[in-house]
Amino acid sequence: MALILVADDDITTQLILQHALEEQGHQVYMAEDGGIALSLARKHHPNLVICDWMMPRVDGLEVCRSLKADPELTSAFFILLTAKENMTDRITGLDSGADDFISKPIEIEEILARVRSGLRIQNLNQALLKSNQQLVQALSNLQQAQVQLIQHEKMLSLVQFVAGIAHEINNPVTFIRGNLDYVSQYTANLLEVVNLYQKVYPQPQPEIQTKLEEIEVEYIMDDLPQVLKSMQQGTERISNIIQSLKNFSRLDESEKKLADIHEGIDNTLLILQSRLNQxxxxxxxxxxxxxxxxxxxxxxxxxxxxxMNVLNNAIDAIAQHKKNHPFLEPKIWIKTEACDFTHPHQSSTQAIRIRIQDNGTGIPQEIRRQIYDPFFTTKPVGSGKGLGLSIAYQIIVEKHKGTFKFCSELDKGTEFIIEIPLHQH
Incomplete structure (x- = not known):
């Protein structure tokens, strides 16, 4: 059974068509003018429409144009009833979106045959539309999976590299740091012996006195503890850097955990230090x-x-801008704050906001809608895969139920604004 809309200002034609179509098991809605036909179509979404060309106020061509322009009604098969036989009128009807024509006076058998044919075509179109939608969704899913796979491999390579460096540095630093305590103790003991010798033998032999003056023993005795202290501070600094590298490289953590956002930003800046100081x-x-x-x-x-992705993009934008503005003072601002957050499907809650702003080139208006698309990139071939902002958007919006927005001005810079709710459902 199909849902059919009949629009005709002739009551006799209405009754004939209604009776014939209902006998075939179809549900029929009747309209005596084009305006009523449009209202009924928007309410019931018919599978097929039979509409007279010549009607008062809103004619059949206008009904056809309106239905075909509506995405929810365009799939309805449209049959135009007409007494016009010349080719020009038929072309006008086809250009308006009509799928078929039936000439007046009507023949019931012909109408029923055209209806059967139209419904077959409409069913095929619906099946094709559904298949296309499934293919589009499948393609989108495939692209997202490909993005995640490639980005995961990229990050895994970086993480393995960082973890390897941290491990290799950690061993000698641990050795040095562990032995510095002994060196400090030995040095203190030796200096104590020297002081004792100076106290017991205040007038050394000329040869010894000459050597003491040559090596500036007083300066050494004063400076050596300071050197050892600086070495201890240096090894502590290296140990802190190694710990930051280890924290950054924890890609295997698949569960959510309580984390300090500032620590994450600082660890990332540490990884990017060489790029920032390039x-x-x-x-x-x-x-x-x-x-x-x-x-x-x-x-x-x-x-x-x-x-990492947002800051890398900021560094690239600044480097590009610097080429055209050599006196530019390159800067990146990172601001964090607490804020209120309202998700479309959740009640208002508390959140944190992270703003990352640069004074780079800015994003051209014509590409702003594409920057989150997988594999879209403005960088030269080989230097970018177009994954950074796409994966960043997924992580914030899908994994953390937050928002990931930006504002940009050409030759002024870009600011990315990240909001993450404290309580995620």
């Missing part, structure tokens, strides 16, 4: 405006990916 004359200044924000339950390593 131009030694004009290194990129990072201005951190950290607010009072609580720790949040999240996927820390995934958020590190987001920070």
């Amino acid at each position: 131009n030694r004359d004009h290194p990129i200044q990072v201005i951190k405006l950290y607010g009072q924000i609580p720790q949040i339950v999240c996927y820390p390593s995934h958020l590190n990916q987001v920070f």
